[in-house]
Amino acid sequence: MKVMRSSTAKVVVVFVGEGLMTPFLRDYMTQNITGIQWLASEALVTASVFSGREYYPYMGGTIGFGIRKGHIPTLGDFLQSVNPKRYPDNVLVHELWESLYGCSPFPSSVTQMPSCSGQESLLEQHSAYMNTSSPSVAYNVYKAVYAIAHSLHNLILCQPGRGPFQNNSCAQSNNIHPWQLQHYLQEVNFQIGGEVVDFDAKGDSVPYYDIINWQRGTEGNIEFVNVGLFDGTKAVGQKLLIQEDRIMWAGHQSEASCTHCVFTFIRCQLLMFCRLRWS
Structure with missing residues (x-):
């Protein structure tokens, strides 16, 4: 921090x-480094733990790669249909119900929780469970399946x-x-949601990344805004696309100080990361 x-x-x-x-950011904010x-x-x-408004003066303008988000059709409808009565042998569903409602559809001396029907309705306060607006990790599981x-x-x-x-x-x-299934897995090639899914000789999949920029939301909190993408299917020189006019830089500036050198540095760092990870 002294160097910074x-x-x-x-x-x-x-x-x-x-x-x-x-812990680093806690001290960084205490020392008021901006x-x-x-x-x-x-x-x-x-x-998301850093999305509170108190972080924006210190972290606003942050930019980097994020696992690409994707749409999973009917995921929300499926989540609303899940309950212990429908999946009586699924331990994870039982744990989910105990967490959401503080009760057990199959009470025992082990759980020591009050009983419930197991068909309770998922309510608005369960937004963390029902939120399907940013299923980046889940989307990769979806593609893997x-x-x-x-x-x-x-x-x-x-x-x-x-x-x-x-x-x-x-x-x-x-x-x-x-090992037999792996042989076929390394040869798959299909499209889902407009993306190509296949694997190279090293077993790596085609890389897709969103480029995320931390911008100030309407209530002063940090919002993660998509300002570009990295598409591993494109030709060399066309893989990285950054929408420069959409970026909000540190200090809530629409243009970076010494814009050219800063932006060139960031572009080079992003490309170097891709080469190290995928070459």
């Missing part, structure tokens, strides 16, 4: 999660004598080994 206070450098790259950033343009790592840039489904589909369609394994054999559909 005295240095003429005003762009700081931070690779840290919210857990380690919290004017730093933060370039945040993926783990930090969508950390489809990748497994496509792999199983291709595995089952294998014709004996034309298979990919020893002596052109196929996997047995009633006795599938993980």
Whole structure:
């Protein structure tokens, strides 16, 4: 912090999660250090714990990669249909009900909670559970499930004598080994939500990232605004798209001081991150 206070450098790259950033930021705010343009790592840039209005003077203008959000059709309808009566053997649903309602549809001496029907209605106060507006992590799980489904589909369609394994054999559909499924998983190629899902020789998927900018909301809090994207399917030189006119920089400035050098530095750092992660 002493260096950050005295240095003429005003762009700081931070690779840290919210857990380690919290105590640092507490002291940073106490010392009233401002004017730093933060370039945040993926783990930090969508950390909602820092969205309160008290953080904006110190963290406003932060920019970095975030896991790309995507739309999961009918997810909200499905969440509203979940209850312990419908899924009586699902331990996670039981735990969810105990957390939401403080009761158990299947009371026992272990839970020591009052009983309930297990068909209670999900109410507005359960917004954390029902919020599907930013399912970035869930969207990747969604794509992963489809990748497994496509792999199983291709595995089952294998014709004996034309298979990919020893002596052109196929996997047995009633006795599938993980390495057999992995073979098909590495060969999947499909589209979902307009995105290509496939894997390279190293097992990495095609990278998609939103570029997130921390801007001030109507109530003074921090909102995570999408100002660009990284699309690994594009040609070299076209993978990174940043909408410069939408960026709010540190100090609530629509233009960065020394705009060209700061923006060029940030663009280079983002591209370097992509090369290190995906090359």
